[in-house]
Amino acid sequence: MGSTSMLQFQDLNDPPAAKIVPKIEPKLEPLDEPSPPTPPPPLSTPPTLSPFAASDVFSEFSRISEMFRSAFGQCPAGNGDGSVLPEADPDSLALVPVPGTEPHLSNVTVAGARKHEQRSSELVRVTDMKSEDQQYYRGLVRKTRMLYDSLRVFAVAEDEKQKNGDTGHLLHRRTRADLKAAALMRERGLWLNRDKRIVGDIPGVTIGDIFCFRMELCVVGLHGQPQAGIDYVPASHSSNGEPIATSVIVSGGYEDDEDSGDIVIYTGHGGQDKNGKQVMHQKLECGNLALERSMNYGIEVRVIRGLKSGAAVNSKIYVYDGLYRVVETWFDVGKSGFGVFKFKLVRIENQVEMGSNVMKFAYNLGTKPLDVRPKGYVTLNLSKNKEKFPVFLFNDIDGDHDPVHFEYLTTTIFPPYVSNYGSKAGCTCTGACFNDCFCAMKNGGEFAYDMHGTLVRGKPLIFECGPKCGCPPSCQNRVSQKGLKNRFEVFRSRETGWGVRSLDMIQAGSFICEYAGVVLTREQVQIFTMNGDNLIYPSRFADRWSEWGDLSQIFSDYVRPQHPTVPPLDFAMDVSRMRNLACYMSHSSCPNVLVQLVLYDHNNVSFPHLMLFALEKIPPMRELSLDYGVADEYMGKLAICI
Structure with missing residues (x-):
């Protein structure tokens, strides 16, 4: 493997002002998924699992279902802040621990264990990523997300059985499938990047990756809060007594937010009622203070955008759009007449195009392709009306029109x-x-x-x-x-010759x-x-x-x-x-x-x-x-x- 290093973050121990004890009052995303519900109490005696007989064609589905239900008889749902530390792998290829921070056995959660430790507050940045390191971590994230989706879909199928009246083996209380999947993976120590707080890009997560659930962001470590919009190390856990922000979710649900893509005016948290209406002045504490401190120290934050989408299973998707810096903050009177903190975030240069921009481009491409790309189309109907949706043929590289x-x-x-x-x-x-x-x-x-x-x-x-x-x-x-069921485009690629990509997620x-x-x-x-x-x-x-x-x-x-x-x-x-x-x-x-x-x-x-x-x-426009x-x-x- 290459020489990738996980470097301890810069020293932030300048003499701080009076220590601030934060009041945990996270900026909640309006109309977002609710906090994980409390599950039914553990079963005193888990159901006995029947051994699988390869010759019994009809028993396997029931067997897997029984394992799934048995696990949930013992597995509590996630806690409200998602602060759970799964197993840390001290030998994970190119991630080299900083001297003096090597994990101890007493601090490592073994896969499958039931003990939940506090989420780490150690700030690190991953550097010197070689191609083989990128490939490894991309594969790790891919497999983790695939497992999450597999569990979620399986849980949906289980709920459908209950809805159809087949309730003989199901728990008496239904829980959302995305929470079930996250809880099971946490119990098995399969959440990623929980042993350290990574500043900057998460290894294996690329700009443009899409997520359909907030809990999935937590599973891969891109954003550690199931509901709060600002993820940060609180002052009470920070080594220098100051909170530091690492990521934010921009969803456009707050009346004072402004989002022009590369520049975001992000409204702080606090002072809202249960309907998301501003009813009090905001305070410089918790996530607000963390963003201000990140600006002071020049620490970049990850920006994830929440977008409404009819293609998502919950009508909303989250797109990772890259790294931003907090360049300015001020206290202003909001539209509701109460004081709010505002933060100006500017996207760092020389990053690939934002995933949210690609999604908008793909949507416009599907509705008015010649307005978006007037040159390069060989035909807008490669399938000759044989498919439900037209298949585009695009080539702006050479004169090859072979597919027609x-x-x-x-x-x-x-x-x-x-x-x-x-x-x-x-x-x-x-x-x-x-x-x-x-x-x-x-x-x-x-x-x-x-x-x-x-x-x-x-x-x-x-x-x-x-x-x-x-x-x-x-x-x-x-x-x-x-x-x-989707719109597709056959396109000419310099790397792969002809390729296929979807205009839809x-x-x-x-x-x-x-x-x-x-x-x-x-x-x-x-x-x-x-x-x-x-x-x-x-x-x-x-x-x-x-x-x-x-x-x-x-x-x-x-x-x-x-x-x-x-x-x-x-x-x-x-x-x-x-x-x-x-x-x-x-x-x-x-x-x-x-x-x-x-x-x-x-x-x-x-x-x-x-x-x-x-x-x-x-994601749209990603090659199949x-x-x-x-x-x-x-x-x-x-x-x-x-």
Whole structure:
């Protein structure tokens, strides 16, 4: 690894004024998520977990559900300020402790332990990040966020079971899924960056990353307060007796806030009633004083913007926009007639573009592309009206217009004999499908998707309801067969050749599109390879589906899904003349898209559809990538896109 250092922050021990004991009165974000509720008391005797039998197709969902419920029978919800210290890894690659600050065993929380320690007040800054360090920490943050989303989606599915009347094994009190996920990860010591307060950028978090819940910010250590808008080391915990701010959330919910992007006039906290109306004068204490002290010492703060979004599961998202400095503060009369503290924050130069700006750009691009980018578009309808949403084709690099010369497919074309294989029976449901219907039983007794169409966890194969089923198109078990849900753009890239990006935010576990082509028999494959045509071999895609919903870090006896079983995929797919946007996705060993095998229009398990789902939250304009497996001379994608 490189020589990254975690340096102790500069000495702030100038002779301070009279020590201020802060009154904990955080600046709360209006209409934001409430503080974590108090959970039901721990169960005196946790439910007994039944051992998993690999041959029992229908027991696995119940087994995982039981583990989930058992854990919550013993796990309290998060405390109000999020000040919890999970396990610190003293050997975490390039982070070198400052001499004299090496952790002691008595101060380290072991993963899985129930003891919650106070959050650290030690200020450090990460320096000298090498490329291998960046890659490592990016992977660590990615896996942590993926686990958080997996737990949250699983909790949503559990609540849906309760809502539908299947309450036999559930806790009697429902708790928000985002809080459940955060609580379980805290109990297992999986929260990041809690052993030190990092000033500046958080390793592994990049500008433009999006978060759908405040608790997710706490899990990765980007902002340590579940509800307060200012995160800071309080004076009572600071080594020099002065509070220091490290991050703020700008949501535009305060009447005196002003936000022009690079410059923010941020209103302090205090003096508001429960409805967010200013009714008293503010005081220079707590977070207000912390921002003033950060200005005095020239300490940068992280800025996270809260934006309303119809694509978010809670109608609001949080975007990391980079580092700012507090350059000025003053006391002013606010719009309500009461005194408020105002802080002028200016964005530090030479950072990449703000994620909030990229999101606004992508939104405008989807509604009026030629006004936003008058040059570079080859076509605004690559799919020729075959998709629900138009697919753009953009190239401002060279004159390559190759994608317009292919016939666009929305779904894979199988040989005629494939649909004649096996039973054609479907469920007999006339309304909504339930867990005892024919199609649910084929999936192991439960559906693979929640009510929002989100994949709960990856499986070797998923059976969706098909044309022979009696259920309506709105059925919960009809997801990937419905086509695109987002707007996409195929674009020319200097790094990857052709690539794909979305104009919308894509939630983790959401369906993206099918990887479509023409399926060839073994005999046809021999002829095509002799002619030098490009083929895709589905068997070579990496099994990334097993990463989505993997709860092995939470439950020690978690078992990777084994059913339904799928024989080796002994076929190839021709994309040399007919294809869709998926064929332009780039290869990555750390992809953000997974391949999930799905059947719905036939029952031949040897010829499933290759359906693509988001492996993590994907911001607008971020390139989509797949793990095509081992790259060799037979990899059609590499030949297509270079």
